[in-house]
Amino acid sequence: MKAAIILSGGLDSTTLLYDIVSRGYEVKAISFDYNQKHNREVHYAIETCLMLKVPHRVYNLEVLNSLAPSSLTRCEIEVPKGHYAASNMKSTVVSNRNMVLIALAASYAISRGINTILYGAHSGDHAVYPDCRPEFVEAMKSVLKLCDYTAIELEAPYLNLTKGDILRIGLRLGVDYSKTWTCYNGRELACGKCGSCIERLEAFEQNNAIDPLRYEN
Amino acid sequence: MKAAIILSGGLDSTTLLYDIVSRGYEVKAISFDYNQKHNREVHYAIETCLMLKVPHRVYNLEVLNSLAPSSLTRCEIEVPKGHYAASNMKSTVVSNRNMVLIALAASYAISRGINTILYGAHSGDHAVYPDCRPEFVEAMKSVLKLCDYTAIELEAPYLNLTKGDILRIGLRLGVDYSKTWTCYNGRELACGKCGSCIERLEAFEQNNAIDPLRYEN
Numbered sequence: 001m002k003a004a005i006i007l008s009g010g011l012d013s014t015t016l017l018y019d020i021v022s023r024g025y026e027v028k029a030i031s032f033d034y035n036q037k038h039n040r041e042v043h044y045a046i047e048t049c050l051m052l053k054v055p056h057r058v059y060n061l062e063v064l065n066s067l068a069p070s071s072l073t074r075c076e077i078e079v080p081k082g083h084y085a086a087s088n089m090k091s092t093v094v095s096n097r098n099m100v101l102i103a104l105a106a107s108y109a110i111s112r113g114i115n116t117i118l119y120g121a122h123s124g125d126h127a128v129y130p131d132c133r134p135e136f137v138e139a140m141k142s143v144l145k146l147c148d149y150t151a152i153e154l155e156a157p158y159l160n161l162t163k164g165d166i167l168r169i170g171l172r173l174g175v176d177y178s179k180t181w182t183c184y185n186g187r188e189l190a191c192g193k194c195g196s197c198i199e200r201l202e203a204f205e206q207n208n209a210i211d212p213l214r215y216e217n
Numbered sequence: 218m219k220a221a222i223i224l225s226g227g228l229d230s231t232t233l234l235y236d237i238v239s240r241g242y243e244v245k246a247i248s249f250d251y252n253q254k255h256n257r258e259v260h261y262a263i264e265t266c267l268m269l270k271v272p273h274r275v276y277n278l279e280v281l282n283s284l285a286p287s288s289l290t291r292c293e294i295e296v297p298k299g300h301y302a303a304s305n306m307k308s309t310v311v312s313n314r315n316m317v318l319i320a321l322a323a324s325y326a327i328s329r330g331i332n333t334i335l336y337g338a339h340s341g342d343h344a345v346y347p348d349c350r351p352e353f354v355e356a357m358k359s360v361l362k363l364c365d366y367t368a369i370e371l372e373a374p375y376l377n378l379t380k381g382d383i384l385r386i387g388l389r390l391g392v393d394y395s396k397t398w399t400c401y402n403g404r405e406l407a408c409g410k411c412g413s414c415i416e417r418l419e420a421f422e423q424n425n426a427i428d429p430l431r432y433e434n
Contacts, residue, residue: 059280066276068324094284095327096364099320103313107285110312136363143356147313 001176003116003155004109006101007056009045012158013120014164015170019157022173024040027118028209030108032091032101034094044179051176060132066164067170068095077104081193092175092184092195098131102140102154110148121165122158124199163199164206169208171190178212189216219243220333220372221326223318224273228261228417229375230337231320231397232387236374237335238269239390244335245326246271249318251278251311254403261396268393276321285312299412309401309412313349319371327365334361339375341382341416351376380416381423388426395429406433 003020004029007013007029018191020027023146031045042058049056064175098121105117121132130136145151158166182200183190194216204211220237224230224246237244248262258276266273297309315338322334348354354373359414362368375383387394399417402406407414407431421428 020370028224028428039236045285059283061280061319063276063278063280064324067321094324096320096324099360099364100324103316103320104284106278106312111285129367131347133363138361139356139360139363143360144315146318146350146353146356149347173270 001115001116003028003118003119004105004112004114005029006120007031007045007049008090008118008120009041009043009048009134009180010107010182010202011088011163011170011177011180012122012166014044014048014177015120015166015173015175016120016158017048017052017054018173018175020168021054028112028114029056031056031058032061033058033097034064034097034198038181038184038185041181044181047179048176051179058139061104063211064094064097066101068097072123080195081191085197094122095130097130098136102144106147109152109208110125115150116155118155118157121156122161122163124163128195149163153185163203167203167209171207176212180213182213187216189214191215192217208211218333219331219432220280220324220335221331222246222335223322224248224262224266225335226260226265226397227259227340227382227399228333228380228394228420229335229396231261231426232383232390232392233283233335233337233375234269234271235390235392236386238271244271245329245331246273247322248273248275249278249281249321250275251314255401257403261398264396267434277433278317278321281311281314281317284343285314296410298408300412300415304311310346312350312405315346316357318426319361323361323364323369326369333370333372335372335374336362337375337383338373339380341379341380345412353411354376367404380420384420386406386412386422388424393429397430399430404433405429 003025005017005027006018011044029049031042033039109117125180141154144154181195184194184196185191190213220242220400222234222244224234228324246320248259250256250259326334358371361371397412401413407430
């Protein structure tokens with residue numbers, strides 16, 4: 001089966017890539033650089049695709065930064081510390097980002113005769129990001145069936161899994177998690193304190209595994 | 218009512234802008250430059266907004282050109298001649314363009330506390346562009362209600378009108394059609410032969426009006 005995957009270079013989408021490669025999908029990966037502070041994730045996406053021999057392109061999407069400023073993209077807005085579900089994480093929302101990324105992935109897929117798009121939304125995202133909720137994904141599935149002469153399918157197989165569940169799949173598949181980036185800050189080492197880091201560290205703890213990534217503390 | 222309009226600078230969206238300004242909407246306009254051959258439309262969008270005193274921004278969207286090549290954007294692919302509905306117009310499709318533009322408009326709107334997006338799709342588009350069909354627009358409406366913490370509304374009031382109907386509205390509103398661009402070729406004068414020009418000229422004929430734009434022949 002031919003598919004295009006939206007690969008951020010984070011834990012979830014990287015696991016999903018390993019997962020579908022192991023299932024024999026003929027997959028092409030695309031990543032977007034929208035000036036996210038944590039664009040180190042894009043470099044890891046490149047490394048992972050080189051290793052897995054998956055065709056990969058990085059597209060410049062600075063326009064998203066101009067349209068929808070966020071603490072993820074603007075130096076003058078600090079990334080909040082604390083647990084992922086906390087309401088102060090709202091400043092990390094890039095408004096409607098997932099619809100934009102999925103829409104662009106569909107443009108890419110349609111132009112290349114690919115009719116399946118994969119993306120790694122998971123249940124931990126639901127609390128903070130409206131465009132990760134199952135009802136949003138269902139509505140996107142409907143509109144993708146209508147955006148071209150033939151239906152485009154959207155698959156988000158991890159939608160109801162926790163990050164711990166996803167990590168369990170990835171550890172079994174031998175994912176190299178030293179080549180994934182989760183921290184929302186763009187510093188040399190992961191901060192260990194933003195909601196995204198905390199959720200990742202908890203996932204490793206749940207799996208009695210050690211995160212190979214280096215942290216500030 | 219606050220709204221954001223996707224303004225191409227063509228006949229339909231320019232008429233829609235005049236229309237909603239006359240209805241007292243507090244409107245902001247956004248245009249996208251994706252290296253379309255006919256990016257003169259963007260210049261006309263700027264002129265129209267200056268004249269109507271509507272806040273306006275042009276965003277660079279070259280990424281769409283990289284993702285989805287089309288005869289609209291690539292010099293090496295010729296824009297077909299002939300009637301708009303003809304199947305050879307398919308080369309002018311920029312895959313999934315409208316979903317991309319609406320998704321980006323939603324990012325813009327959400328970030329600015331605007332909850333209505335307007336766009337000028339019309340019935341003449343349905344034959345050629347899958348992402349102009351009423352069922353696509355309905356599905357987009359559904360997903361836009363779910364993409365943020367509160368619902369975003371999508372309005373496409375000309376969806377079931379012909380270009381002739383839209384022109385009738387605009388002529389009544391005093392739209393300056395010399396500041397709109399419809400031709401898909403990017404030459405000095407409109408070609409008068411591409412599907413888009415033919416549809417425009419027919420609309421003027423149906424309204425017993427003269428198109429103020431200059432044509433090659």
